[in-house]
Amino acid sequence: xxxxxxxxxxxxxxxxxxxxxxxxxxxxxxxxxxxxxxxxxxxxxxxxxxxxxxxxxxxxxxxxxxxxxxxxxxxxxxxxxxxxxxxxxxxxxxxxxxxxxxxxxxxxxxxxxxxxxxxxxxxxxxxxxxxxxxxxxxxxxxxxxxxxxxxxxxxxxxxxxxxxxxxxxxxxxxxxxxxxxxxxxxxxxxxxxxxxxxxxxxxxxxxxxxxxxxxxxxxxxxxxxx
Amino acid sequence: xxxxxxxxxxxxxxxxxxxxxxxxxxxxxxxxxxxxxxxxxxxxxxxxxxxxxxxxxxxxxxxxxxxxxxxxxxxxxxxxxxxxxxxxxxxxxxxxxxxxxxxxxxxxxxxxxxxxxxxxxxxxxxxxxxxxxxxxxxxxxxxxxxxxxxxxxxxxxxxxxxxxxxxxxxxxxxxxxxxxxxxxxxxxxxxxxxxxxxxxxxxxxxxxxxxxxxxxxxxxxxxxxx
Numbered sequence: 001x002x003x004x005x006x007x008x009x010x011x012x013x014x015x016x017x018x019x020x021x022x023x024x025x026x027x028x029x030x031x032x033x034x035x036x037x038x039x040x041x042x043x044x045x046x047x048x049x050x051x052x053x054x055x056x057x058x059x060x061x062x063x064x065x066x067x068x069x070x071x072x073x074x075x076x077x078x079x080x081x082x083x084x085x086x087x088x089x090x091x092x093x094x095x096x097x098x099x100x101x102x103x104x105x106x107x108x109x110x111x112x113x114x115x116x117x118x119x120x121x122x123x124x125x126x127x128x129x130x131x132x133x134x135x136x137x138x139x140x141x142x143x144x145x146x147x148x149x150x151x152x153x154x155x156x157x158x159x160x161x162x163x164x165x166x167x168x169x170x171x172x173x174x175x176x177x178x179x180x181x182x183x184x185x186x187x188x189x190x191x192x193x194x195x196x197x198x199x200x201x202x203x204x205x206x207x208x209x210x211x212x213x214x215x216x217x218x219x220x221x222x223x224x225x226x
Numbered sequence: 227x228x229x230x231x232x233x234x235x236x237x238x239x240x241x242x243x244x245x246x247x248x249x250x251x252x253x254x255x256x257x258x259x260x261x262x263x264x265x266x267x268x269x270x271x272x273x274x275x276x277x278x279x280x281x282x283x284x285x286x287x288x289x290x291x292x293x294x295x296x297x298x299x300x301x302x303x304x305x306x307x308x309x310x311x312x313x314x315x316x317x318x319x320x321x322x323x324x325x326x327x328x329x330x331x332x333x334x335x336x337x338x339x340x341x342x343x344x345x346x347x348x349x350x351x352x353x354x355x356x357x358x359x360x361x362x363x364x365x366x367x368x369x370x371x372x373x374x375x376x377x378x379x380x381x382x383x384x385x386x387x388x389x390x391x392x393x394x395x396x397x398x399x400x401x402x403x404x405x406x407x408x409x410x411x412x413x414x415x416x417x418x419x420x421x422x423x424x425x426x427x428x429x430x431x432x433x434x435x436x437x438x439x440x441x442x443x444x445x446x447x448x449x450x451x452x
Contacts, residue, residue, distance in 0.1 A: 071386050072351070085339055087346035094339055113311055113320055120313035124349030125298070131354055132361055135372055142368035146361055160297050 024048040025079040027069050028222055029062055030055060033088045033185055034076030038221050040092055040181050042214035044099045048078075050221055089119045089182050096178045103177045115172050118179040126161070126186035129153035155198075158190045162199035169201075169208050176212075184209050250274040251305040253295055254448055255288055256281060259314045259411055260302030264447050266318055266407050268440035270325045276447055315345045315408050322404045329403045341398050344405040352387070352412035355379035381424075384416045388425035395427075395434050402438075410435050 024041065028034045028050050041048045053063050053075060067073035070084050078085050078095075085091050096103040105111035129150050136143035136150070161171075161183060168174035171183055187206050196203040209215055250267065254260045254276050267274045279289050279301060293299035296310050304311050304321075311317050322329040331337035355376050362369035362376070387397075387409060394400035397409055413432050422429040435441055 071389070072382060074351070083336055083339060085343060087343050087350055089350065090339070090342040090346045093342050097333065107323065110309055113309060113316070116316040116319050117311060117313050120316045120346070120349060123346060123351075124313055124315065124353070125300070127350070128354070128357055132358065135358055135375075136362065136365075136369075139362075139365070139368060139371060142365060143362075145365060149361075156298060163297070 022046065023079070023081055025051055027051045027053065027066060027075055027077040027079075029053045029066070029075030030222070032062075032075045035218060035222055036088060036181055036185055037076045037078060037091055037095075038218035039184075039212075039215050040095055042217045042221070043176065043181075043212070044095060046095075046099055052222075087123070088185075089123055092178050092181050093119060105172060105177070111172055115177065115179055118171055119182055122179070122182040122186060126157045126183070129157065130186060130189055154190075154193075157186070158195055158199050158202060161187060161190075162202040165201040165205055169205055180205075180209065248272065249305070249307055251277055253277045253279065253292060253301055253303040253305075255279045255292070255301030256448070258288075258301045261444060261448055262314060262407055262411055263302045263304060263317055263321075264444035265410075265438075265441050266321055268443045268447070269402065269407075269438070270321060272321075272325055278448075313349070314411075315349055318404050318407050319345060331398060331403070337398055341403065341405055344397055345408055348405075348408040348412060352383045352409070355383065356412060356415055380416075380419075383412070384421055384425050384428060387413060387416075388428040391427040391431055395431055406431075406435065 024046060026034065026037050026041065026048055028038065030052070032055075038048075038050065053066055055062060062073060062075060064073065066075060066077070069079075070077050070086055072086060074086065076088055076091060078091050080094065080098075085094055093104070105115050132146070133150050133154070136146055165171060166174060170177060171179040184206070187202050187209075190199060190202055191206050250272060252260065252263050252267065252274055254264065256278070258281075264274075264276065279292055281288060288299060288301060290299065292301060292303070295305075296303050296312055298312060300312065302314055302317060304317050306320065306324075311320055319330070331341050358372070359376050359380070362372055391397060392400060396403060397405040410432070413428050413435075416425060416428055417432050
């Protein structure tokens with residue numbers, strides 16, 4: 001931990017953390033949620049190492065090597081000063097609290113409640129019909145009875161995301177916040193499903209996030225080891 | 227807001243909130259994640275009102291009346307001093323921060339990171355194979371190709387939960403914390419699936435939580451309107 005002082009009660013470090021004192025490794029799986037973490041680290045201008053893993057070409061499953069890092073064997077995971085951290089939204093929360101507390105609204109405010117809702121909505125709700133569609137898609141026509149319900153859920157959640165975007169093009173604050181990072185993944189999937197015309201605000205959000213230099217740098221880092 | 231003072235930066239109210247000043251309504255759906263919220267409010271000894279909703283007897287879906295409260299139309303939702311809050315884990319985080327900050331480890335500590343991981347794991351990961359099994363179960367034998375993968379995921383996640391339980395029988399602290407509340411739901415489903423012998427620590431956790439007087443009081447409140 002080196003030069004760091006103990007955190008104060010607000011959850012922010014009481015002195016700026018020296019970049020050179022912090023070791024961050026991202027365990028990064030191709031075509032996965034972990035791009036968001038690389039993007040966030042680029043926004044934070046924090047140095048990090050990428051440990052790359054490839055999906056099985058046949059099954060698309062994560063490789064067993066990830067199990068050596070954590071018993072759940074999923075990406076993304078990071079190591080932060082030796083502590084393994086799982087779950088995209090938790091990783092985002094920890095990194096923002098430590099390196100960019102302005103990306104999280106002040107605790108105890110209505111904006112902070114919105115932040116918490118959306119951090120949980122992103123993976124706890126928005127991803128559910130997406131994963132249901134992905135899995136049941138492997139069953140072909142046999143999954144047809146579930147399709148209307150899954151489509152209704154997808155539309156409901158994309159519509160909600162579209163409607164709560166602020167005129168500034170962000171979800172919680174009028175600048176990049178932690179919720180924008182985590183919600184970018186389901187928003188990008190909506191666009192890959194061709195929903196641009198249905199949800200124009202969400203489409204503009206995705207375009208704006210992908211245009212950020214840090215987003216583009218993260219794409220490059222995800223492709224190159226180390 | 228009445229007698230309440232503004233929150234300080236730590237997210238805790240700087241003076242004890244007068245119970246009579248706080249209005250909490252739980253929008254509660256039968257057979258759903260919302261029992262946890264009633265249980266938490268009983269643990270916190272906070273007064274609250276229950277607005278009850280019944281699943282459609284045929285489809286098991288939530289009724290459209292919930293859409294009048296929030297565009298996503300899902301339970302649980304609460305209203306806290308007029309602000310609607312969605313997502314079980316976010317609701318738990320908000321209520322604990324406000325009424326029982328000792329149920330959340332101090333920010334900036336390794337325990338707080340564990341807390342964040344598990345708050346997100348509960349809905350973001352643990353519920354995914356449970357919901358996949360629930361949905362694909364409606365397809366009967368046609369879903370058989372997915373069953374091995376879903377079973378492997380269920381076992382992986384239940385095993386993880388079982389293995390990280392502390393000797394005290396809790397997940398993060400050696401007393402009831404917010405993570406215990408949110409993880410109780412997937413843990414109870416594991417038991418309903420008959421996994422007691424596979425995961426004895428998880429079984430003991432469920433038994434201990436269900437034996438808490440507040441848990442039992444919440445069951446009663448969930449059945450009676452108002």
